[in-house]
Amino acid sequence: MCRACAQDHRAALSCRERIGDYLARLPLLSHLAPEEVEELTAASCPRELCDGQWLFAEGEPADRFFLVRAGQIVLFRQSADGRECIVAVVGQDELLGEEQIFDEHPVRSLNARAVGPTALLSISRNSLRRLVDQSPTVRHAFLQTIDRRQRLLLDHIERLTLQNAQGRLVAYLLGEAKLSPDGRRVRLRIPKHALASHLAIQPETLSRVMSRLKASGKIREERGSMLLDTARLREDLEPAENLGPSWGCPGPPPGDDTLRRPGR
């Protein structure tokens, strides 16, 4: 229960109802029994952040997890001299801060900060732990979420290692475009300097590459967003990003069969 609501019994009841409705319609939790939704609702309270406000910092105890109801949160590491490495942007209805769910003394492995006004639901870690333990449906959905996240991290490492600056940007834009209804439109969710740090390239290089892509007509600006010529952009990628559907199904590796191919 949030402190603000607790002062007013009627407001509290309506706040609780809204939280319950929200939780019940989340895909991750859609198969929960009503009493499980009830339990989770009781362990939740709303939280609002303004643009740039920190949610938590690396090294802090991790006693709560969060659901993003509106807005977005960037997850990042930070060096002592203030440089940032943005690892992920967590958007609407996504989970964050649920790591180390079964550790005795969990600590944050990342920093989290709002980009734009952001509304969250903050839920005690123990209630998620109980749910993952009790409900096979939540458990499966939870493990699938973690797997998806691990794949995103692997994709990111692959881009950082095998792509040049242009390849990193193009791969990023194509990935973001997949989230739009027509699969071609991108509205940057983080500022350009943050995007440059995420892709481990200099801000000036990012601007240069972006201008080059616009000049060639592969990206067109349109009412504050970018419209991608996805086919031509895909041609531009280093081979690493052109491995087939979902960027990850290479044909059999070339060369000596016993050493270069799967041995099963």
Next chain:
Amino acid sequence: MCRACAQDHRAALSCRERIGDYLARLPLLSHLAPEEVEELTAASCPRELCDGQWLFAEGEPADRFFLVRAGQIVLFRQSADGRECIVAVVGQDELLGEEQIFDEHPVRSLNARAVGPTALLSISRNSLRRLVDQSPTVRHAFLQTIDRRQRLLLDHIERLTLQNAQGRLVAYLLGEAKLSPDGRRVRLRIPKHALASHLAIQPETLSRVMSRLKASGKIREERGSMLLDTARLREDLEPAENLGPSWGCPGPPPGDDTLRRPGR
């Protein structure tokens, strides 16, 4: 049951006994009930790979997971032109290939290949799935393993983004040294060209940085391994890697309190 053993009933029994003993003493599985060990043993068969042999390839169906009994496996992505991005080295008694445990049609997200002669235990994915579902102990240990892995990926992304070539190598060596009994000795587990690709630096740059570190006495070669002057190497790191114990607990971020510090 392995095919080789199945031809000889007595050999089969002894093979099964050895597998059972091995499984029962693994930390991940040490709290299993005898009948659970029995079930897992029945679902297992030994597998041996020679140096360079592939275990599986990205995009293949993922119907088995593996335990490394001896030797090691590199996990990597590969570009169409053959360049590799090594993501991790999996060593003795470690788990691999267990991702997407609750997906209906799981596929490999990485390639896996032996480095040196390697002995594995290959176990059906469904048996792990059952164990994770049935046994809270296995479930907790399993989720902790996945969390540890996610942290390693985050550390790797942080290094690739915030460190220069020397910083990446030094951070890697310090990490490897932690695995040795005295915390100072490193024997490279992957060839130098593979290490260069893992750290996303050119092989020539790797050689140059390595020579520089040796010339300065921060690394000393000794009977085929390297002895690190860990204190001096740590001084050399970019600030990002010097955040405190376990390389990851920054002090409060500088600047405006409401925007730059955790808001709880």
